[in-house]
Amino acid sequence: MSKITAIKSVMTPFPHWIDSSEPLLTARDMMQQFHVRHLPVKEGGELVSIITDRDLKFVMDDKLGLPPREAMLVKEICVYSAYVVDLETPLATVLMTMAERRIGSAIVTRHGQLCGIFTATDACREYGKALRKKEFPKSDPEVA
Secondary structure, three states: OOOOOEHHHOOEEOOOOEEOOOEHHHHHHHHHHHOOOEEEEEEOOEEEEEEEHHHHHHHOOHHHOOOOHHHOEHHHOOEOOOOEEEOOOEHHHHHHHHHHHOOOEEEEEEOOEEEEEEEHHHHHHHHHHHHHHOOOOOOOOOOO
């Protein structure tokens, strides 16, 4: 019987997060400082959303005619339909849902509290590890 891998074993624990009332530029600065593309968003200490680098790039496009970026707050652009899972959720379930919804991250919680994040980067890292463990047959030099 094979052991089912839970998301807790492959997530990034204790992710950085931002409060929804923070300026948009603070979110951008945090992403650059910590080299991340996703920030969970809290409001009054409760997890409510996520903001991504793609969201930021989109709303900071001067051609859209939106309010000045200096005046915008995180809560005005964050995604309130973020994918949230419990840390015991099977990895396969998370991967399939992310693929079906075409999203790049899942927020991981324990008893409703933020405890991690799982992104496409984490998925690639885990898949790479799995491939390294596999033994492939020696390739036939005649096959291209």
